Amino acid sequence: MTDQLAGPAPATTTARGRRLPRLVVGGRDLTVQAAFVTLIVLLVATAALTSDVFLTPANLTNLLKQMVTTGLLAFGMLVVILTGGIDLSVGSVVAFSGIVTAGLVAGLPIPLAMAVGVATGIGFGLVNGVLVARFGLAPFVVTLAALTTIRGLAFVYSEVPIAPEDPAFFTLGSALAGPIPVSTLIMLAVFLAGGIFLTRTPAGRSIVAIGGNAETVRLAGINVRRHVALAYTISGACAGLAGVILASRVGIAQPSVGVAFELDAIAACVIGGASLAGGRGSTRATFGGVLVLVLINNLLNLYGVQSFWQQVLKGLIIIAVILVQRTNRVRT
Amino acid sequence: MILELRGVRKDYAGVQVLHGVDLVGRRGEVLAVVGANGAGKSTLIKILAGAQPMSEGEMRMDGERVEMRSPHDAHARGIRTVYQEMSLVPGLSVTENLLMGGFPRRRGGLIDWPAAHARARELLESIGFGAIDPRTIAGRLSVARQQMVEIAKALVDEPRVLVLDEPSAVLAGTDLEALFALIRRLRDRGVLVVYVSHRLAEVLELADSIVVIKDGRVIGSTEPSRTSENELIGLMAGRRLEQIYPARRADRGEPALHVSGLSRGGEFEDVSFTLHAGEIVGLFGLVGSGRSELALCVFGAEPASAGEVRVAGGPGGFRTPGQAIAAGLALVTEDRKGSGLVLGMTVADNIMLATLRATTRGPLIDFGRRRRKVAEMVERLDIRPAHCASMTTLHLSGGNQQKAVLAKWLLTGPRVLILDEPTRGVDMATRVEIYRMIDDLAREGLSVLLISSDLTEVLGATDRVLVMNQGRITGEARSDAVTEDEVLTYAIGRTA
Numbered sequence A: 001m002t003d004q005l006a007g008p009a010p011a012t013t014t015a016r017g018r019r020l021p022r023l024v025v026g027g028r029d030l031t032v033q034a035a036f037v038t039l040i041v042l043l044v045a046t047a048a049l050t051s052d053v054f055l056t057p058a059n060l061t062n063l064l065k066q067m068v069t070t071g072l073l074a075f076g077m078l079v080v081i082l083t084g085g086i087d088l089s090v091g092s093v094v095a096f097s098g099i100v101t102a103g104l105v106a107g108l109p110i111p112l113a114m115a116v117g118v119a120t121g122i123g124f125g126l127v128n129g130v131l132v133a134r135f136g137l138a139p140f141v142v143t144l145a146a147l148t149t150i151r152g153l154a155f156v157y158s159e160v161p162i163a164p165e166d167p168a169f170f171t172l173g174s175a176l177a178g179p180i181p182v183s184t185l186i187m188l189a190v191f192l193a194g195g196i197f198l199t200r201t202p203a204g205r206s207i208v209a210i211g212g213n214a215e216t217v218r219l220a221g222i223n224v225r226r227h228v229a230l231a232y233t234i235s236g237a238c239a240g241l242a243g244v245i246l247a248s249r250v251g252i253a254q255p256s257v258g259v260a261f262e263l264d265a266i267a268a269c270v271i272g273g274a275s276l277a278g279g280r281g282s283t284r285a286t287f288g289g290v291l292v293l294v295l296i297n298n299l300l301n302l303y304g305v306q307s308f309w310q311q312v313l314k315g316l317i318i319i320a321v322i323l324v325q326r327t328n329r330v331r332t
Numbered sequence B: 001m002i003l004e005l006r007g008v009r010k011d012y013a014g015v016q017v018l019h020g021v022d023l024v025g026r027r028g029e030v031l032a033v034v035g036a037n038g039a040g041k042s043t044l045i046k047i048l049a050g051a052q053p054m055s056e057g058e059m060r061m062d063g064e065r066v067e068m069r070s071p072h073d074a075h076a077r078g079i080r081t082v083y084q085e086m087s088l089v090p091g092l093s094v095t096e097n098l099l100m101g102g103f104p105r106r107r108g109g110l111i112d113w114p115a116a117h118a119r120a121r122e123l124l125e126s127i128g129f130g131a132i133d134p135r136t137i138a139g140r141l142s143v144a145r146q147q148m149v150e151i152a153k154a155l156v157d158e159p160r161v162l163v164l165d166e167p168s169a170v171l172a173g174t175d176l177e178a179l180f181a182l183i184r185r186l187r188d189r190g191v192l193v194v195y196v197s198h199r200l201a202e203v204l205e206l207a208d209s210i211v212v213i214k215d216g217r218v219i220g221s222t223e224p225s226r227t228s229e230n231e232l233i234g235l236m237a238g239r240r241l242e243q244i245y246p247a248r249r250a251d252r253g254e255p256a257l258h259v260s261g262l263s264r265g266g267e268f269e270d271v272s273f274t275l276h277a278g279e280i281v282g283l284f285g286l287v288g289s290g291r292s293e294l295a296l297c298v299f300g301a302e303p304a305s306a307g308e309v310r311v312a313g314g315p316g317g318f319r320t321p322g323q324a325i326a327a328g329l330a331l332v333t334e335d336r337k338g339s340g341l342v343l344g345m346t347v348a349d350n351i352m353l354a355t356l357r358a359t360t361r362g363p364l365i366d367f368g369r370r371r372r373k374v375a376e377m378v379e380r381l382d383i384r385p386a387h388c389a390s391m392t393t394l395h396l397s398g399g400n401q402q403k404a405v406l407a408k409w410l411l412t413g414p415r416v417l418i419l420d421e422p423t424r425g426v427d428m429a430t431r432v433e434i435y436r437m438i439d440d441l442a443r444e445g446l447s448v449l450l451i452s453s454d455l456t457e458v459l460g461a462t463d464r465v466l467v468m469n470q471g472r473i474t475g476e477a478r479s480d481a482v483t484e485d486e487v488l489t490y491a492i493g494r495t496a
């Protein structure tokens, strides 16, 4: 079973009528999947062959930890994008939930402080969701406003970074289960549960359907507003969790962290073939998108590429991936 | 001018849809293409229009081989197409939609709006659709009006070949006459008109030659003078149809749904009627008479400004479709693309959309049970192709999409079924199936409200007919005791 949630597969021919080589196995067109796996294998192989450091346990662990933030944010973003919306506020939520958690550690038991951190994310997501769903405001505008408001609130909470002393604070972000960081396992669990949610539950199917045609869904007796609000709440929860884990991993919570994180999350979804118009996207492919982004980052770091050039290269690679993925779709 | 297709084959991702089609059209001819749902008519037309490449075969104009790589190539050769599914930009004005290819400009390059609107009006008038204001936003027009704009758009620069895929499906009455008159005028001017329709009576009236397609092959070509509706239906379906409408008994049961004094500003006023169990009631009216708006309001999808809807012995005053569904109502809307389907999802997803929560085990959807239900509906309604459950709905032919919508609502197990133009784009054999199914459902005690602009259908398939004119119910009669002319008179609001 593919986990393509919905949406026509790219057509086999371009608008100009030329045929592109396709990989068809057992009647299913696997060209895009194959291109994806090839890209990831290529990235890993290049890294392994050209850098002595890439395959060291330290770097691999690091890589796995770096995936967590982008991964969590990308999943939340996918849910929102499926409804046809967008959540620009996730980077600010990361900062806010992290700094609130770090601030509360002094007075509260650590798990409780962390739960509060995640809860702030849920709260912000819910507000976004209600504004979009109930009042019909444009998602871009609502979450843009949230982006700056929440960033401001993070600085209001504490202008200076907070570094809790208690070593137990670092556990969530740095503990290993065997060779694999616990935080990575949490992220994987979110993707797994998320995939099941989107493909196998009534609420998940409703969310995907809303992005395809909200009116049809409304007439089918489904509460569209509630499901849209749910999508933003999920995104907020993921961002809250990401913020807590990030603060714990770094050991210090900064009000300025997470700027432009939303862009990587969106990029991961888009690289995974999600349509920003809604209704089409897949958890598995989004996870692939996260892998691609994180590998690229890691590689460029290992090569010591200057960070501005990293941004340029990343942008170019995103365009290339999307071009490969979407051979012009034919209108039917 | 002669347009020829030779040995055209087409497959979608390996599935063969056209198996070597030959077609010849001459200037000044109306060439009708008929065939059952999914026979490949629209596919053929997309190939003519350059919107889909053929896998094999060739196309010639005046004996010269032409390559159609894109709709642009087709335009350049004077081939204009009106597709089965609407392609207007809903947020733009009629003028913008019509003149998209080239606006009149002022010096300096800015668009000359007064001239543009005037040009659009002239265009609409010249083809008999002068009633449409070119400044209106296209999406606000009724489906029928949108269809006319769509046709006008194809005529902006004199086409040599005009291809129409089921243009009449959404038209009725005077609109239909305007369209026919237009087609005849174009033909007399030497245009080749390729015309696809399921309405065989109009095909026989309009066409100069008829080509019958079945399962992607041409299985016959004939002329109206040499054939009949029955023969065509037989050819298309591969069998004879004995009777189109099932014989109805008129014994109705208890009241099932009361609508009293229902009004909604500007759309309909003071509408009252009662539907009984086991009864099929037709609601006839011209396009724009407020029938679809009424249906949405009864279903709780639009608020009423006055009046009440109540299920007999049950709840009423539905404020959301969810409440109406829970009370046993189901509504098949007239616009399957806009509000009937999620085109990007699979057929199974669509069929299950209104009963998502009815097939869960614990929190998860029970895919086994769901697959069985979908398979059952696909078989019962004969949705094609038979393996369509996992296909994207977009890839189904128009008629089969309609059946998928119907399947979705039948699964909710309704007591009151409202059908808004349910046979639009559906072929004759399948229509007969649908009429029989409605009849069966009514026999099981369901009450059905059948909204239709097809007079024959509205009288043939129902027990009783309500007629609506400008938002009011202006007539009611037993279907077997009234003539088409009488119904039309009520609908137009004049006494004969």
Ligand SMILES: Nc1ncnc2c1ncn2[C@@H]1O[C@H](COP(=O)(O)OP(=O)(O)OP(=O)(O)O)[C@@H](O)[C@H]1O
Binding pocket: A332, B012, B015, B017, B035, B036, B037, B038, B039, B040, B041, B042, B043, B044, B084, B384, B385, B394, B395, B396, B397, B398, B399, B400, B425, B427
């Ligand atoms: N893009 C596509 N991908 C896969 N299959 C397709 C696609 N478009 C059409 N088909 C299939 O091709 C067949 C022919 O479809 P087509 O739309 O040409 O039928 P049609 O004769 O126009 O039917 P209708 O009367 O219902 O409009 C159908 O089985 C349909 O499911």
Ligand SMILES: [Mg+2]
Binding pocket: B041, B042, B043, B084, B165, B397, B398, B399
């Ligand atoms: Mg068709």
